[in-house]
Amino acid sequence: MATIKDVSKLAGVSVATVSRYLNKNGYVSKEAELAIAEVIEKLNYRPNTIARSLAGKKTATVGLMVPDILNPFFPELARAIEDAANTYGYTVMLCNTDNDPAKEQRYIETLLHKQVDGIIISSYTIQPGHLSGLQKAGIPVVLLDNVFSSDSVVSLTVENKRGGELAAEHLLELGCRKIAHICGPLSITSSRDRTAGFEAVSAGTDWFTPSLIGYSDFTVSGGYRTMKKLLADHPDLDGVFASNDLMAAGALKALSEAGRCVPEDVKVIGFDGIGLEMLSPELSTIAQPIYELGKTAMDVLVALIGKETGIETDQVFPVTLTAKQSTVG
Amino acid sequence: MATIKDVSKLAGVSVATVSRYLNKNGYVSKEAELAIAEVIEKLNYRPNTIARSLAGKKTATVGLMVPDILNPFFPELARAIEDAANTYGYTVMLCNTDNDPAKEQRYIETLLHKQVDGIIISSYTIQPGHLSGLQKAGIPVVLLDNVFSSDSVVSLTVENKRGGELAAEHLLELGCRKIAHICGPLSITSSRDRTAGFEAVSAGTDWFTPSLIGYSDFTVSGGYRTMKKLLADHPDLDGVFASNDLMAAGALKALSEAGRCVPEDVKVIGFDGIGLEMLSPELSTIAQPIYELGKTAMDVLVALIGKETGIETDQVFPVTLTAKQSTVG
DNA sequence: AAGTTATGTGTAACCGATTACACATAGTTT
DNA sequence: AAACTATGTGTAATCGGTTACACATAACTT
Known part of the structure; x- marks a missing residue:
């Protein structure tokens, strides 16, 4: 698999320029741009996500913790979240917690060390204290159907x-x-x-x-x-x-x-x-509005990841007969 | 978050020794072992998975591609796979493909570049040619309910x-x-x-x-x-x-x-x-035997990842009235 | 006693990206 | 003409691990 070095060499520029081109930040001349684009095409180069994550601190991955995907409510939620994640370029890691606090804690640890960019949690058993590790690491959390206000934790519920x-x-x-x-x-x-x-x-x-x-x-x-x-x-x-x-x-x-x-x-x-x-x-x-709940959860999570401010920490959605x-x- | 360097410094050994300790390979003396263990405990150190993946080529993550998690067949499968993955220390990335070959291809690309260790695919539309990228990258695949024999592709079906x-x-x-x-x-x-x-x-x-x-x-x-x-x-x-x-x-x-x-x-x-x-x-x-199918898919995938040989490439499971x-x- | 083998450890290269910083050149201001 | 600003690029450090290799010492062989 081709690396950024291969591209830079073939295009006759430095890796920094290639990186700037890829991330569309900093200046890149038209000529360089064309040369790089051509080489990328030719080598079918795609940046290595792992390396990118290590350097850039972003994994483009979010965790989704649900009690049990066998309960038909959660596939609907998961589907909405996955669809939304997809449009943002994120991938979803699925975790079944069985409402078992120990399992929940283990998964939170795992997701933390896998450096997911954010986590959506649907859980009846989770407590504010369980999230302290995430808070400390600055990983945003969106909570579904379980309200406890706190910074960097947004809760979505229904009426x-x-x-x-x-x-x-x-x-x-x-x-x-x-x-x-x-x-x-x-x-x-x-x-x-x-x-x-x-x-x-x-x-x-x-x-x-x-x-x-x-x-x-x-x-x-x-x-x-x-x-x-x-x-x-x-x-x-x-x-x-x-x-x-x-x-x-x-x-x-x-x-x-x-x-x-x-x-x-x-x-x-x-x-x-x-x-x-x-x-x-x-x-x-x-x-x-299950689909909307899931989609909003993802929208909000992405906003939190992007350090946007002014996000409502508690949103209550309407129900319909x-x-x-x-x-x- | 503490790094391996912090640990090595505090324990008075080199990073190599700490790494050996962590991976239980190479020699580590009893004293070093104790010192390291103590520091790890004290710092609550956990190795950074991303860095580990970049260096070691293993992500402890597998992809799961299903047509649509809303179809109740797939949550059962997903649950089995997730449970099995969990026991092996793997995490599962969920992908809904809608049986859309283009979406399938995009996800395969994404999983490839996220360097998952293996992929389980349940798809009606997938064709042998679609897997060539994975084959080239040496990423093992287990196929559910769709048989086409090939090296490094195992198919599981039922009667x-x-x-x-x-x-x-x-x-x-x-x-x-x-x-x-x-x-x-x-x-x-x-x-x-x-x-x-x-x-x-x-x-x-x-x-x-x-x-x-x-x-x-x-x-x-x-x-x-x-x-x-x-x-x-x-x-x-x-x-x-x-x-x-x-x-x-x-x-x-x-x-x-x-x-x-x-x-x-x-x-x-x-x-x-x-x-x-x-x-x-x-x-x-x-x-x-849906649960068994899922579990076996994961077992086989882990075996393939571990480069085990002698794995049956086509397994047919019994059905029961x-x-x-x-x-x- | 010399030669092996097993044990234990550290240095430094490497994985593949990002990015701070230094530097060069062209175009605008005063 | 001197002083800025905007544009464009490369070098090298960095992210946090793994591991090849060199080297040292202790324990067995003959």
Whole structure:
């Protein structure tokens, strides 16, 4: 593989001039430019990224840490981030953390020593203290769905509480008079907020009782089990709001097995807006702008890497009601 | 961040000795060892991966190219590969190619210049010629689901044809007497093989006719549309084999909308074995050992990177029938 | 006792880029 | 005409490691 030296020799200039040409900084004469361009073409020369990183301190690589790429929410996010990264000339390193703080720490260390230019973290378990190594090294971080303000850490979230309200309101408007709620892990802020939104709307109604809230874990099987229990306790329920789409899908399955028709007997709405087009009936949901979240995360990260100032440290994105067959038939 | 020089100075030895200590090659005395270990601990020193790569030609990074991480097959693969990579101390760069040869080429170039140690490619469109740059640079490649023998390129596939046979046999054994087939893109070898397996079993029967085969595209909506058409042409069909699980899920949806009960009226089986636990009824499938495929891909890649010899260039993995509600109730 | 072999260490070249600095020349100001 | 400024280029240090090679000493061989 050709090096910058080969190019400089063949083009009859110094490596400095070639480097200036490549990076478009400093002066380079028209003649030199042409000569270099020609040689580069001829040798099919591409600068060695590793050497460039060592000298220039930039790797054009970002880390993406997600709990588990198997959860369909994260491929959507990853895809958006990868697309955006691509347009900026960045490459993405994928890290599955399993929400295991030890694994998270190991990956942060690894990414730190691989000198990624920035990191996007989606994690329920991360704590401000875990990021101190990155802060010290001046590596920018964008946090998804986990807010803790701090310099050089930007957080992106959605209107989780408003989403919970929207879901409850939607079911009420459709005539539901006994709405159950499958809530996610209480350790997760956004999960708590969604439930809070639901409660804000339901708590005042005559049908509401705390046992209509079933606690679950954001998985399909968890939603399935919790739905079964709710059905046993409240056979007359006519609406269900699950704090994420996977649990909602599990609820649909439990309802179908129990012989309930959706949406005729029971209306179901989820949260997230992941593309679960295989479901029948199709799932109504409170959709997050997942692609936009991912893209913005990357945009912001690139801005931080470029030491731009005036970046909002906390951005909250709107959610939108997407009514499908599971509520409106 | 501390460098090897800092360590060598504080420990009172040369950088060479520290390097030998770090890489466990060459001789290092007990005293030196202890002194170095102590200093490393004290400075919390970690070797700079970039510098190490530049000098040592190894980046401990591998590229993973997949068509689209949004297709649930690929997160499963990615997860397996990432887990395996992790145990070897490798990091994974994720690339979505969209089966676009130009994008593929760009990514190969990028990975080449980022000097990844190896690449795992899952692609329907890749051609032997596209890999010549990698071959020339001596970067090992493992190909998934796309066979073309060549040195330093290992291919991993599954018994696609046998899977098609298994699916057809399974439906026949369950009493189906008119089985439709939703086949995938004919441009994809494994897709053709699955269909060939189905045909091998069905072609001899009295009910078989070519119009029972519907052509589709490996997506949920494609499976849905094709199922509708098949139902219109053959209202009396009582079994469906789809060449992948996504199309099978689409078929289930179409059947449900058409008022057909699965598996009572129609039995459905897919192919792949991706975890579609949200479906009701749960989907029977011809399962590929996806996790094992991914893990093996990484194992083989590491072996190739280590210049091990005697690696089988073509490995074919078995498939297994997983009977669930969509065929056996 | 001389010749090997094993052990241990340091110097300096090298990987392939970037960039500070020195220097030269041409074009503008005063 | 002297003094600047803008343009253009090359030398060499630097990034932070690895490793070939030279050299020294200790431990075995015969």
